[in-house]
Amino acid sequence: MGLASTGAPWFRASMSSGTFSLLSPRxxxxxxxxxxxxxxxSSALLSRINNxxxxxxxxxxxxxxxxxxxxxxxxxxxxxVYVQRRCTQNFRRSVTENRVRKVSCSLLKVEDGIxxxxxxxxxxxxxxxxxxxxNIQAYLFKAVKNNNGTGILLLSDVFGFxxxxxxxxxxxxxxxxxxxxxxxxxxxxxxxxxxxxxMFEEWIGGQDPQRVAxxxxxxxxxxVDEFVAAGISKKLGIIGFCFGGGRVIEVLARDxxxxxxxxxxxxxxxxxxxxxxxxxxxxxxxxxxxDPLCPVxxxxxxxxSIGSGAKVVLFGERGHGFAHRPASPEEDGDAEQAFxxxxxxxxxxxxxxxx
Numbered sequence: 553m554g555l556a557s558t559g560a561p562w563f564r565a566s567m568s569s570g571t572f573s574l575l576s577p578r579x580x581x582x583x584x585x586x587x588x589x590x591x592x593x594s595s596a597l598l599s600r601i602n603n604x605x606x607x608x609x610x611x612x613x614x615x616x617x618x619x620x621x622x623x624x625x626x627x628x629x630x631x632x633v634y635v636q637r638r639c640t641q642n643f644r645r646s647v648t649e650n651r652v653r654k655v656s657c658s659l660l661k662v663e664d665g666i667x668x669x670x671x672x673x674x675x676x677x678x679x680x681x682x683x684x685x686x687n688i689q690a691y692l693f694k695a696v697k698n699n700n701g702t703g704i705l706l707l708s709d710v711f712g713f714x715x716x717x718x719x720x721x722x723x724x725x726x727x728x729x730x731x732x733x734x735x736x737x738x739x740x741x742x743x744x745x746x747x748x749x750x751m752f753e754e755w756i757g758g759q760d761p762q763r764v765a766x767x768x769x770x771x772x773x774x775x776v777d778e779f780v781a782a783g784i785s786k787k788l789g790i791i792g793f794c795f796g797g798g799r800v801i802e803v804l805a806r807d808x809x810x811x812x813x814x815x816x817x818x819x820x821x822x823x824x825x826x827x828x829x830x831x832x833x834x835x836x837x838x839x840x841x842x843d844p845l846c847p848v849x850x851x852x853x854x855x856x857s858i859g860s861g862a863k864v865v866l867f868g869e870r871g872h873g874f875a876h877r878p879a880s881p882e883e884d885g886d887a888e889q890a891f892x893x894x895x896x897x898x899x900x901x902x903x904x905x906x907x
Contacts, residue, residue: 690735695725700729703779704789707796714740735771787813805830814901819846828857840870
């Protein structure tokens with residue numbers, strides 16, 4: 553099993569060859585390892601690692617360790633990567649349906665009085681929801697340790713539920729004790745970065761709003777059956793980015809507090825402010841003040857329509873997608889602040905207040 557940071561390269565531990573390898577398109581890096589000892593990387597090797605990839609974020613690796621892990625009569629190797637910011641799987645690589653994968657992560661400092669362990673053992677499983685023409689794929693991240701029992705539906709941006717940035721964000725939420733479901737809103741046809749931008753409107757026009765709404769409803773029903781009906785969670789939370797952020801508003805307006813107790817919209821697109829008055833639960837809007845796809849005046853209008861439960865948090869000089877796709881060290885800092893703001897909002901609304 554490999555661990556990587558934010559779409560970064562795969563790390564591979566090979567017990568047969570006794571090496572710990574970084575798979576690089578330029579040149580592989582190998583370090584001798586032993587099941588009984590830790591391997592600490594020197595600053596020179598760290599420099600080689602950082603120079604091996606063009607990363608969106610700097611990756612600071614302090615220690616790599618490897619140990620045998622015995623599970624279900626099979627011998628496996630569990631590698632842990634301790635990083636300054638975060639660590640996560642490379643989610644570009646999918647797993648077979650219903651096969652659980654477990655990864656370990658370092659502890660992140662939980663601020664503002666929240667004493668939960670912010671990064672812990674998390675399981676991930678691919679799901680198939682619905683039957684026949686209504687069947688959709690989804691991915692569930694589940695906190696194994698200190699699970700607070702709360703379910704959260706995460707709606708992706710146009711790049712889909714398999715995108716590494718979206719899955720990394722979902723994983724980080726699960727690290728805080730939640731159960732996070734990420735459905736495939738585009739039925740296997742997300743927007744691709746290699747597609748001509750001129751084709752975007754044609755592509756988005758092919759994503760039938762009624763079909764998307766139905767798929768979200770199916771995902772919601774599954775979560776209600778899994779967490780609410782079982783008495784584990786009183787209400788669900790919903791989070792969305794960009795395209796998904798716009799759908800959060802529609803879902804909450806239709807739901808009217810029946811299933812969802814809280815919502816977070818990150819720079820939502822194609823939002824209809826006229827339906828905001830139908831929302832009866834707290835909503836957090838996070839966006840940049842320089843995002844043409846999510847105008848500030850639209851957010852302010854919805855904040856007024858929703859009332860006291862709504863909160864708009866703006867980040868100066870930030871454009872679209874900075875919170876889950878930071879493109880610079882400055883955006884990276886704001887992304888961390890945005891995550892902390894969201895995390896505290898969820899904790900107060902879903903964990904502390906379980907009504």
